Amino acid sequence: MTTSPAAAQNARALKRASRPLARARQRVLVVGAGIAGSATAFMLARSGYDATIIDAAQAPYEGGYQILLDPTALEIMEQLGVQDIALELSAPDPLVSLRRNGSEKAEFEMTGYRMARRGDLVGRLSTRFAESVPTEFGKELVGIEQRLDGVRAHFANGSSDDYDFIVGADGLNSTVRRLTMESTRSTIHTNGRICLWVNVPGHLEGPSDAAVLTGNRLGALVFPYPDKDETLVVTAVQMGARHRFDAADLQPLAADLLAGSGSDLAHFVDALRHAPREQTRVTSFAQVRAPRWHSRRVVLVGDAAHCIDPLSGLGAHGGLLGGSILAQELRRTPQDFDRAAERYQRRTRRFVSAAQRVTAGLMELATAKGVGDRLHGVSELAQGIGRARQVRAPRALYARDDAARTRR
Ligand SMILES: Cc1cc2nc3c(=O)[nH]c(=O)nc-3n(C[C@H](O)[C@H](O)[C@H](O)COP(=O)(O)OP(=O)(O)OC[C@H]3O[C@@H](n4cnc5c(N)ncnc54)[C@H](O)[C@@H]3O)c2cc1C
Known part of the structure; x- marks a missing residue:
């Protein structure tokens, strides 16, 4: 069957018209x-x-x-x-x-x-x-x-x-x-862990730039800032059955951990213990x-x-x-x-x-306190690494x- 040029032109126009319009940007x-x-x-x-x-x-x-x-x-x-x-x-x-x-x-x-x-x-x-x-x-x-x-x-x-x-x-x-x-x-x-965040003046005074500290029921990260002479101390504490807390409850625990963790941290201890409330932040592990x-x-x-x-x-x-x-x-x-x-x-x-x-x-x-706690931490860790x-x-x-x- 032959198609006239006019019919072919009509068919092309119809095909063009039935194509979806170019979609607008979403x-x-x-x-x-x-x-x-x-x-x-x-x-x-x-x-x-x-x-x-x-x-x-x-x-x-x-x-x-x-x-x-x-x-x-x-x-x-x-x-x-x-x-x-x-x-x-x-x-x-x-x-x-x-x-x-x-x-x-x-x-x-x-x-x-x-x-x-x-x-x-x-x-x-x-x-x-x-x-x-x-x-x-x-x-x-x-x-x-x-x-x-x-x-x-x-x-x-x-x-x-x-x-x-x-x-x-x-x-x-x-x-x-x-x-x-x-x-x-x-x-x-x-998981019942609370974190206290405090910026304190100075940097670590030993060969290390930063420190990770663990003690009984608590641990801390001590990391310096690159832009000025200041260091972040963030301390995670296992609060046990206590639900109400604020920075003043956590500061002495954090300061004692640093005081017992090495002489290169000694100059942070007072600043941490006495940091005014507006320079502290408390978060829950979440x-x-x-x-x-x-x-x-x-x-x-x-x-x-x-x-x-x-x-x-x-x-x-x-x-x-x-x-x-x-x-x-x-x-x-x-x-x-x-x-x-x-x-x-x-x-x-x-x-x-x-x-x-x-x-x-x-x-x-x-932040473990005993064997049960430690076993739970190990099992969470193993599951994570297993799935990684x-x-x-x-x-x-x-x-x-x-x-x-x-x-x-
Ligand atoms: C104030 C703040 C401080 C932080 N400090 C640290 C830190 O010191 N160290 C660290 O490791 N991580 C910190 N984090 C978390 C870190 O930023 C994130 O884990 C990571 O960068 C991924 O961020 P995100 O963009 O998913 O969310 P976020 O960084 O939390 O950003 C979310 C944004 O959404 C905005 N927002 C919330 N609700 C609404 C709404 N209803 N309408 C419009 N906007 C809204 C917030 O203002 C915020 O800017 C902080 C987050 C915030 C918000």
């Missing part, structure tokens, strides 16, 4: 301008999403306590083009002395690790990422409405806006998680062990999904790794949010559950070349 709201949120938003924007970041804080943080950057966090930061900030604000390879009840058990160099002041680092990173992604500080998310065609966000200032999806990167006590994934059951796992990290058009990253605890030194690693895996999975199936979020959760959880077990086990061992597997960051953080490799 709108994404990222809640939280911490390390996880700002890096994830940047990777999504580079992957073609119309991303916006909001943060409840009035301005990027400054100062604060120590944060550790491990080789994975540094590798991802290099790929994101923010390595200059990490290098400028941190010091490399601390030499750490490990002591128990005053005697040194080992000394090791944390090769490939860097120490930075968390607030300064996060502030500089979020300012850099805000050059590529619109970022609004002083805007707090208070409500989420899931809809058939997307999701509506409500803000404390009374406004609301519609998005294709929301990324909750709003930290340990995530509002996004509470609004969309928790009913009555808390997903925060605790890990987010949530069964799901996504629900309909909402997904969690960083501490909101899987806080490992600041003492792990793995918060930046977890947030950056998870964000890069999420961005990669969304690129693979941009129109199938559920499957992308599910694959992201499955891949990232392999690292997270091992890291959580190891951190909880180490913390419980370091290498989970590598994607090689291309925001290239579009992996759509073809979509797993069905």
